[in-house]
Amino acid sequence: MTKIQVYLMPGLAASSSIFERIELPKNQFQVHYLEWFMPKSNETLKNYAERMAEKVTEKNSVLIGVSFGGILVQEMAQFLNPSKIIIISSVKSAFELPRRMKIAKTTKAYKLIPTSLLANVELLVKYAFGDVLKQRLKLYERYLHMRNKEYLDWSIEQVINWDRKIIDPRVIHIHGDNDEVFPAKYLNKYTNLKGGTHIMILNRFKWFNQNLPKIILND
Numbered sequence: 391m392t393k394i395q396v397y398l399m400p401g402l403a404a405s406s407s408i409f410e411r412i413e414l415p416k417n418q419f420q421v422h423y424l425e426w427f428m429p430k431s432n433e434t435l436k437n438y439a440e441r442m443a444e445k446v447t448e449k450n451s452v453l454i455g456v457s458f459g460g461i462l463v464q465e466m467a468q469f470l471n472p473s474k475i476i477i478i479s480s481v482k483s484a485f486e487l488p489r490r491m492k493i494a495k496t497t498k499a500y501k502l503i504p505t506s507l508l509a510n511v512e513l514l515v516k517y518a519f520g521d522v523l524k525q526r527l528k529l530y531e532r533y534l535h536m537r538n539k540e541y542l543d544w545s546i547e548q549v550i551n552w553d554r555k556i557i558d559p560r561v562i563h564i565h566g567d568n569d570e571v572f573p574a575k576y577l578n579k580y581t582n583l584k585g586g587t588h589i590m591i592l593n594r595f596k597w598f599n600q601n602l603p604k605i606i607l608n609d
Contacts, residue, residue, distance in 0.1 A: 391417070391418075391607065393417075393419055393420040393581050394418060394420070394452060394454045394473075394606060394607075395413075395419075395420050395422065395448035395449075395450070395451040396414060396419050396420065396421050396422065396451065396454060396606070397422045397423075397446050397448075397451050397453050397454065397463075398412070398421060398422070398423050398454050398455075398497050399424045399442075399453070399454065399455040399456065399459035399460075399462055399463050400424075400425075400426070400456055400460050400533075400535075400606055401428065401456040401457030401460075401479070401535050401589060401591075402457055402459075402542075402545050402549070403535060403536045403537070403541070403542060403545065404426075404456075404459075404533045404534060404535055404536075405425060405426075405533055405535030406423035406425055406535055406569070406571075407535075408426065408456065408533050408591055408592060409421075409423065409591070411499050411592070411595035411599075411600055412591070412595055412599060412602070413599050414417070414599075414602060414603055414606075415603060418554060418603065418607075419603070419606070420453075422446075422448070424442065424445055424446075424459075424479070425535065426535060426536045426541065427441075427442075428536075428538065428541055429540075429544045430541070433544070435461075435462070435548045435552070435582065436465060436467055438462075438465075438548075439462055439465035439466045439468075439469065440465050440466075441543045442462060443469035443470050445465040446466070446470055449471065450472070450473045451469060451470070451473065451477065452464060452472060452473055452474045452475075452606055453467065453470070453472045453473055453475050453476070454476045454477075454478065454586065454593050454602075455476075455477050455478070455480065455544075456477075456478045456558030457478075457479050457571065457572075458480070458536065458545060458548070458549055459480070459586065460478060460479070460481070460605065461480060461481065461548075461549065461550065461552055462476075463475055463477065464477065464482070464554065464558055465537025467558065467560070472560070474541075474562065475558065475560050475561065475562065475607060476561075476562045476563075476602075476605065476606070477561055477562070477563050477564070478564045478570070478590075478591055478598075479564075479565060479566065479569055479572065479586075479588050479590060479591065480563070480565075480572065480587075481552075481572050481576075481577070482554075482557040482558070482561050482563055482577075483555060483556070483557050484552050484553055484554055484555060485555070485576075486572065486576050486577050486578065487549075487550075487552070487572070487576070488572060488573055488576050489576075490572075491515035491549070494564045495552050496552055500547060500550045501543075501547075502545050514575045517531070519548055528594055529564050533592075557578070558565065562581070562605060563577070563579065563580035563581065563584050564579045564580065564581045564583060564587070564605075565577060565582060565583065566582075566583045566584075566585065566586020566587050566588070566590045566594075567583070567584060567585065567586065568585055568586060568587045569584055569586065569587055569588045569590075570587060570588055571588040575604075583597060
């Protein structure tokens with residue numbers, strides 16, 4: 391039996407360890423993990439996607455991306471021939487970006503984000519107030535892979551300025567109705583995970599383990 395090749399792309403700055411609890415039946419699926427690498431100076435998202443696509447060596451693969459990784463796999467698809475594109479906690483076009491991001495694009499306010507602080511999550515955890523915030527920061531500390539300021543600045547700029555206007559009809563979109571980064575009210579057609587937040591790939595992994603195989607296999 392030929393296994394279905396699945397490539398997993400984590401969210402902004404995260405490592406593939408965010409998928410550590412995702413289990414697809416090994417007799418049906420071969421899973422490959424993609425990792426962020428440093429962008430070149432002034433590199434476009436399209437060129438970065440082309441370089442990442444070179445790491446997808448199996449034909450007719452399934453591409454699964456979380457958050458910014460979901461945006462990236464949509465851009466990678468133009469250089470590949472994926473059998474399926476699945477995005478989680480992400481958006482399908484620039485029109486689905488929340489209002490605050492559209493304002494940030496117009497005002498260039500995103501350039502003021504102190505990304506250097508994100509590079510030292512341990513310090514943020516130490517001075518964070520509130521248990522919920524501390525728990526979230528500890529998650530970031532565990533799963534944050536790319537802490538380079540140049541990468542973070544580049545990534546935030548790519549999300550804010552993503553200019554896709556036409557939704558790729560091949561995209562299967564899974565989203566939580568409590569997503570605080572990309573609120574569901576701005577989205578079009580998607581599969582709703584009730585109560586799911588932006589980090590549901592971590593805390594709702596049982597749902598994904600039960601449903602992802604069916605979603606991948608469904609024609």
